[in-house]
Amino acid sequence: MSTENKKMNLLQAVNLALHDAMEGDSKVLVFGEDVADREGGGVIGATKGLSKQFGDQRVRSTPIAEQAIIGAAIGAAIVGYKTVPEIMLMNFTTVAMDMIVNHAAKLRFMSGGQTSVPMTIRTMTGAGMANGGQHSDFLEAWFAHTAGLKVVVPATPADAYGLLLSCIDDPDPCIFVETLPLYWTQGEAPVRGQRIPLGKANVAREGTDVSVITYGRQLHDALAVAKKLEGEGLSVEVVDLRTISPLDTATILASVRKTKRAVVVHEATKKFGPGAEVASIIHEGLFSELKAPVQRIGAAFSPVPFSKPLETAFMPSQAQIEAAVRKLVAIA
Numbered sequence: 001m002s003t004e005n006k007k008m009n010l011l012q013a014v015n016l017a018l019h020d021a022m023e024g025d026s027k028v029l030v031f032g033e034d035v036a037d038r039e040g041g042g043v044i045g046a047t048k049g050l051s052k053q054f055g056d057q058r059v060r061s062t063p064i065a066e067q068a069i070i071g072a073a074i075g076a077a078i079v080g081y082k083t084v085p086e087i088m089l090m091n092f093t094t095v096a097m098d099m100i101v102n103h104a105a106k107l108r109f110m111s112g113g114q115t116s117v118p119m120t121i122r123t124m125t126g127a128g129m130a131n132g133g134q135h136s137d138f139l140e141a142w143f144a145h146t147a148g149l150k151v152v153v154p155a156t157p158a159d160a161y162g163l164l165l166s167c168i169d170d171p172d173p174c175i176f177v178e179t180l181p182l183y184w185t186q187g188e189a190p191v192r193g194q195r196i197p198l199g200k201a202n203v204a205r206e207g208t209d210v211s212v213i214t215y216g217r218q219l220h221d222a223l224a225v226a227k228k229l230e231g232e233g234l235s236v237e238v239v240d241l242r243t244i245s246p247l248d249t250a251t252i253l254a255s256v257r258k259t260k261r262a263v264v265v266h267e268a269t270k271k272f273g274p275g276a277e278v279a280s281i282i283h284e285g286l287f288s289e290l291k292a293p294v295q296r297i298g299a300a301f302s303p304v305p306f307s308k309p310l311e312t313a314f315m316p317s318q319a320q321i322e323a324a325v326r327k328l329v330a331i332a
Contacts, residue, residue: 011183013157013190014046014122017164018084020193022054028168029076031060032069032086032122043088044183046122066095070121074104077119082168089135090125090177097142104173105148119174120167126180126217126267127315133303138216138268143175144245144277150174150198151244155219157187159242162196170198179217179267199246203255207237210325211255213278214265215241218316222265225321236325244274252278253285260291261328265316270298292331295324 008016022028030050034043039061041048051059062069066087073085087093093100104117127136144151152167152174154160160178167174204219205226212222219240226236239255241248256262262282264275279294297316305311 006189013161036061070096070099116171132306136304158190161190201248201251205238207235
């Protein structure tokens, strides 16, 4: 199927990447709760059609047992398969943290490089759907804090496709975080087979006055603010990190070296979030060149509320991004 000059949403891009990876390598296995077609191809259809085409041996529905899912994925990866387990919601990775952090992340190190774990954990999360505090957290900072794991958060269909293929190809474990409210957002279709390197950020919009550094859903908020402020003569550069670990320090510093001002935005809580690491990198590398301190925007330090008004207040907003940009440019 050609995707040239077509649009698709992020959910379709994930499905296409899984299809193309499985078609290209018989060692790619997909499993998780309800992922097979007889159970609907996943709770939102991300794996729809895969078991019909590639068979139940390669696309397996599992019990509701996150430790078993990840344990089986690690075991299969060790003996030569490329496993793509799905943990339905990111909060549920906590059930399998021992498997992920103490085994998958460390086996290469603890085996002296003899054992790799080519496993990509797909999981979804994100506030805005009234799913409550146990189903909506962005926990990427936990995983980025763990040596041996790669952490990826795509914001567009094309990036989701290219980054997922790269994760599946990678010899080490990856956490691939899909933002639930972005699943149905349309974007440019990917070029079939084209990988996007892990650890390489994308300058989504060029600018000269302020750098907004972000990833996931907040990319779209940042671009909307940049477009609005352009009419007032403010030039905002938007950097989409795409990969949280490894972090593209070079692109971050190059952008802020140009603009001399930076705002870091993410949906994870502001306290102890990935934005603190990015801000520290900027301050350590460019302190004498900055015109103002780096501003950080993140979610409130609270469980995600179920109430819609509270959930909206909990999340970072375009208004907060705009206010931070205006504050920085007001500083001479």
